[in-house]
Amino acid sequence: MNLEIVTIGDELLLGFTIDTNAAHLARELAALGVRIVRRTTCGDDATSIQSAVRDALDRTGAVITTGGLGPTADDMTKPAIAELFGQPMVLDPQILTNLQERWRKRFNHELPVSNHQQAMVPQGATILTNNFGSAPGIWLEDERGRWVAMLPGVPREMRGMLADTIMPRLRDRVPAGGAVIRSRTLRTANIAESALADRLGELARGIDGLSLAYLPGSDGVDLRLTSWDRDARATSAALDSAAALVREKVAPFVYGEGDDDLAALMLAECAARNATLAVAESCTGGMLGMRLTAVPGSSRTVLGGTIAYANEVKTRELGVPAAVIAEHGAVSEAVARAMATGVRLRFGSTIGLGITGIAGPDGGTPEKPVGTVWVAVDIDGDVRAVRATLPGDRHEIRWRAAQLVLDRLRKAFSRDMDATGWTSRS
Template sequence: MGRLVPQLLGSIPRRGRGADARRCHPPHDLLPDRVPLSLSRPPEGRRVKLEVLTIGTELLLGHTVDTNAAELGRALAAAGAEIVRRTTVPDRPDVIRAAVAEALDRTGFVITTGGLGPTRDDMTKTVVAELLDKRLVLDERLLAAVVERFQRMGRPMPAINRTQAQVPEGAVVLPNPRGTAPGLWVEDGRGRVVVLLPGVPREMRGLLVEHVLPRLVERQGPDARRVVQSRTVRTTGVSESALAERVGDIEAEIAPLTLAYLPSVEGVDLRVTAWALEPAEAEQRIAAAVERLRIAADGHAYGTDNADLAAVVLETLRRGRHRLGVAESCTGGMIAERITAIPGASDTFIGGVVAYADVIKTAALKVPLETLEAHGAVSEETVRAMADGTQRLFSVDCTIAVTGIAGPGGGTPEKPVGTVWLAARVHTTTRAVKRVFPGDRDEIRRRAAQAGLDLLRRLVVEP
């Protein structure tokens, strides 16, 4: 078990906010980065079935994105638990009681987050104690720890915080050095379990890794372990449905491996997961599946796992001893920002121009005025001239140029919002493509930056 807990810790994403956070994060922040490559898991029949209950009115009102649920889901599944349901309820004792009771009837094991603070709307502990017919008793050691925590901050403990030292009779206290609300592991006479965790993300995460996961693994038994591997094939420039058509046959053939489609603004990730008795077996099975998926993606796959397209492009250019310059209009420097975020980019990336106004296109990039007048700023002719002018300006052999209409205004029936022309140039070869991207202004610009990078990648790799 000592080897397992660090692996589970690595499985929990470090970004995002949880049930007690006070600002929202976009949905892509909830997407997990990667499941660790070796985790214990019991065979079928030995897995603990459980439910997750997140508590907080702010979650239902959309004021807070509940990333705690995502962290719990990934870590618990990696530990071998079967999560059969996840429920979110408001800070209402009647609703909390009903949700916990129903979950216990279904699985006999519930993990809750939120509602453990000292204020009037923190009622989880009281509700669970009443439901399991247990008295709340004062834990003197816990009270002393709360008092000491306030003393370290140079403040007296408010009387209201005394309630945080009250625990259901017979409960196992899970110490929380990161806050004043401890976690609780409560069992009733029928062997049913309710685990209460605070909603503050770092507090929840610490208690989960240090106390809950080891107990969960122990509950399943040391002889009930298998390993899981999960790998990701990263693609761009292809829709989820089109990608599914390409890899559909493979998806059926690689069973019982599972395949998940994870779309985002920048592309679609294919995450394949394999379970096996031994790590080597899982690795072999998943490696074969990843290679088949990469080939089936037909050029749209640019890397695996945490690969970043800008880093892939930069390394490809570096190997070929290329030098890069960029010209951006609607993306406003996004491509240059992504490239310069990579350490060591200066050995390949020379510079960029944000040619937002037509006067900059003509003055800096030498785009002919007659080209702009005849075809407009958003056109194949203009973007080709931008790519050519960038090559001359920076004395480089590779360039990317982007011009488009990001909206929300500026569109026409012939050139609607989302219309983007992109060009990539390598030596004397220029490839230009037109795209009409969906989404709001930010999404269109991000899609365009990704498409510009990918256009150059494909021109270098597949001239």
């Protein structure tokens, strides 16, 4: 089945709201074998909505819209699409009663007049129950079998209704045992997209009919394999085989799959080793600690950390000798090592991580340009460090520096002591 998505809202066009709904719809529907062939965003006016939906219906005959189902004047989705189908808007007494009861129960007063609009529906439409908000969804289908499903724009409501009402309907329309669309993502860190392509060689063009996409981001480059035309069993086998081939070529750089987070993975590894962790941060200003403590259960492993932004704090709190800073500079291998060791000793942890660098936008020099970072890993006194020049703006450099030290911890655990850039043991 081919399908199109139309997301509606001026706030999407203006960039004030990020369209997460279309991405979620595409991911969920692909597993059913529903192929999203086009995604369109339009504003909150009837002409734009009708144009986008009309064109989508002409191409595929199946459309899901999100947004424009609320009580205000700019919520035009239902009347615009009703007119497109040649149906008048009528009051649904049951929806109105439900809305009135909801307002009395939740807000202890009568339903505002403006909300009565939410009880107006296209004649002949099927009402889709919304268990997560006030605006019901609408399913409108014509005699030719073309249909539009209208869902709210609020992400929590849209996702709930998709699972409760749309997915069951579509399962009945997609042939059993047919082709499914599924992906497998391998997550890599600290290797460039071009370097990955070189290592993959001919595999970079695709594997056994599966496409291979490179998805660079602040965490690294994700490698996404996608199967389009196989049934569920053949898809799983093909993805398993292709992922194994990719791992064989780039194994030292792969840290996880799917939505794996490197901070969570490293905390799990620490827990398995009964290891504790402390962090010393300069340029990242607490970002590493934030990432670690965002993981539930991190308190069993993370003992604490120090944001040593000023040089005197590095000396006073972490024991970094002032003479070392004077000789080598705050952004140096010697200081990163001293920070990792200092924080490990101060907190009595098994592991100490240190980060120092120049996040910009100023402060760089020809020898140490913006993006220069040194990170160090101290595991029970075995200290190793690495320098990198990271791309991006200030936020991206700081995030990548935190990812770099987490990945170096991973390499230390795997005893990958030949990792590019590792300095020798102190």
